[in-house]
Amino acid sequence: MMLDNKTAVITGAGSGMGRATARLFAERGARVAVVDLDDDAAIETVSNIEDTVSENTAVAITADVSDPADVESFIEQTIEEFGSIDILHNNAGIPQESTPIEDVTEQTWDRIQDVNLKSAFLGAKYAVPHMREQGEGVILNTASTAGIRPRTGLSAYAASKGGMITLTKQLAHELAEDGIRVNAICPVATDTDMLPEFAGNNLSVDSMAKTIPLGRLAKPEDTASAAAFLASDEASMVTGTVLEVDGGRDI
Structure with a gap:
């Protein structure tokens, strides 16, 4: 299988794209650390993997990806549990309700940057060594x-x-000589529980779907398949890439 004997850490794996990716990675032979802020959701993902794939393949870890101590801890816990860390998938993120710039609060701005971007910096900081x-x-x-x-x-x-996206390219350049590949995945609007949270006066789920040339929202499994390829040795010559899983949205 494509990911045999690999250990993967996947953040935001308690639901949506993260859960689909954790399951697919396990199906393809990986050991998976399922990281999520919601302890029950992480445990549910692990239970699903154990019921449908294999026991002793996944472990649930509760963590806030914007907290340096939590990030360092889940990296260390993964290594203690499985002996290595081969794949770090910085997947956790939070949405923004469609809001005019003048109505965006500093608290909202800071929280979104912390969870969606700072978390990837922290993950790399503690996993790269x-x-x-x-x-x-x-x-x-x-x-x-x-x-x-x-x-x-x-x-x-x-x-x-x-x-x-820019951090991905920077790290790909910086870490290439260490044999570490870094890639980004850009999903289009995806059919998850989070999607309606983006809606507002100027944006709706229906309007998002209508901008996708292939005529449908993405599914969590679409992103999971892209992640499985990029994580595998089949993508050994791929680094610094931004893979658009977008049904043509970015054409």
Whole structure:
């Protein structure tokens, strides 16, 4: 299988794209640390993997990805549990309700940057030393089509995802000599529980769907499949790439 004998940490894996990715990684042979702020959601993902894939393949870890101590802890817990960290998937993120820039509060701005962007910096900061010691590793960052082709009213969110794209390219360049590949995935509007939270006076789920040339919202499994490829040795020559899983939205 594509991910045999690999250990992956996936943040925001208690639901949506993160849960779909955790399950697919396990199906393809990986050991998975399921990280989420919601302890019950993380445990549910692990239970799902154990019921449908294999026991002793996944572990649930509760953490706030914007907290340096929590991030350092879940990296160390993963290594203690599975002996290595081969893949770090910085997937956790929060939405922004469509809001005119003058109505965006500093608290909203800061929280979105902390969860959506600072978290990836922290994940790399604490995972890279272990990957360097191993001589290889993969970092995946979930960005968004909003970081390439913004939508109305999503200033804080688009900024965080644009930053994620640039951070991905910077890290890919910086870490290439260490055998560490870094890539980003840019999903289009995806059919998850989070999606309606983006809606506002100027933005609706229906209007988002209508801008996608392939004619449908993405599914969590679409992003999971892209992540599984980028994490595998089949993508051994791929780094610094921003893979648009967008149904043509960014054309």
